[in-house]
Amino acid sequence: MTGVSIVGAGLSAFGRQPGVSGREMAVQAIRTALADAGLEWSDVQIAFGGSDGSGLADTLVAELGLTGIPFTNVKNGCATGGSALVSAVNAIRSGSAEIALAVGFDKHGRGAFAPLPEEWGLPAGYGEAGLMVTTQFFGIKIARYMREYGITAQTLAKVAEKAYANGTLNPNAWRRTPMSAEEIASADMVNDPLTRYMFCSPGEGGAAIIVASEAVATRLGGRPVSLLSAVTRTRGFGTFEVFAPAIQGIGAPTSVSTTAAAAAFDAAGVRPDEIDVLQLQDTESGAEIMHMAECGFCEHGEQEQLLEKGATLIDGSMPVNTDGGCIANGEPIGASGLRQVHEIVTQLRGEAGDRQVPGSPHLGFTHVYGAPGISACTVLAV
Structure with a gap:
């Protein structure tokens, strides 16, 4: 099977950007990724990308250049960016292209x-009854988990505190003001046990990743990162579903994140305990926990002890969401998964500045989870 390397990564700023469209953020991210790779737009042979509500990715060629390449639109919820990347990787592995682009972008309102x-296969009355509010499903899931495994509300606040602290070190982050666990815990309740500062917010941003065959990566030189899976x-x-009125089957609900992560590790030939730096979907702080x-980095119920030891901090044994994650960056749906990949590329290259994980990390992992139950994962290496 043809090896695949990330040869370019680009990001726009995240957060509120008045007067800047989602498309403009996407173009900025793509041009930054091209410059990072030492390529021109005319070198890209195939592209995949999408957004949830900021337009069709294929129309970006109007700004980038009418080179006639195949450009496929992807819309897969929070896994849009991850799905675009999988498509780009498959194009390289199949031999249909040697240089491919994955891009995701969005500009959501407040x-x-x-x-x-109706777009989720549900009757209109489901929404009229107030059951299309995602925050309540995340609240229900973490409330059950806390009861089952003894996780406290203070731990939820500590996860968010870490996110805002990491965001202060990230020049592209939206939330760059630190918040204490006490402030977070005492904020307005959204859906018990989650307060307003434990959630991410719909945001704005664009991210782009350029992948290439081994031959092209060797020719370009630069700082390629191997995409192992x-x-x-x-x-x-039986998997927990956002928007589902009940859990199907009997027993504890399963997780699509577990399935996706296991498949990514198996394809890469590595174990979770070998990963040096990781990105986990943190739609809210309970999700990260x-x-x-669910992704195999600890046993259920061990999280509180790990957080007490500082394991998930930048200088800990299991650095999680070093760029602040969704909580600090917001969630522009199309861009989030590729933002994660961008951060791991930056960490593995040793270019993360004040938020750099010490010890020259060489293996990284990314994970997204989206409604109603979809997950995308990657394993990267240098």
């Missing part, structure tokens, strides 16, 4: 996301 039940998975029977175990 407030919560406003999904339409990139996978997506959808939920199985649950995903630590």
Whole structure:
């Protein structure tokens, strides 16, 4: 199978950017990725990308150049960026291209996301009854988890505190003001046990990743990062679903994140305990806690002890969301997964500045989870 390397990574600023469209953020990210790779737009042979609500990615060629390449639109919820990357990787591995682009972008307004039940295979009455509000499903899931495994509300606040602290070290982050665990815990309740500062917010931003064959990566030189695996998975029977009125089957709910992470590790030939730096979906702070175990980095219920030891801090044994994650960066749906990959590339190259993980990390992992039950994961190496 043809090896695949990331040869270029680009990011726009994240957060509110008045007067700047989602498309403009995408173009900025792409041009930055091209410059990082030492390539021109005319060198890109195939592209995949998408956004949730900021337009069709293929139309970006109007600004980038009408070179006639195949450009496929991807729309896969929070896994849009990850799915675009999987498509780009498959294009390289199949031999249909040697240089491919994955791009994701979005520009969301203030407030919560406003999904339409009809687009999710649900009757209109489901939304009219107030059941299309994602925050309540995340609240329900972490409340059950806390009860089952003895996780405290203070631990939720500590996860968010870390996110804001890491955000202060990231020049592209939206939330760059530190907040104490006490401030976070005492803020307005959104959905018990999650307060307003434990959640990410719909945001703005663009991210782009350029992948290439081994031959091209060797020719370009530069600072390639090997993409050992990139996978997506959808939920199985009994998996926890956002928007589901009940859990299917009996017993504890399963997780699509577990399935996707296991597939990524298996394809890469590495174990979770070998990973030096990782990105986990943190739609809210409870998600990061649950995903630590769901993705295989600890046993269920061990998270509180690990956080007490500082394991997930930048200089800890298991650095998580070193760029501040979704909590500090916000969530422009199309861009989030590729933002994660960008951060791991930056860390593995040793170019993360004040937020650099010490000890020259050489293996990284990314994970996204999106409604109603989809996950995308990658394993990267230098």
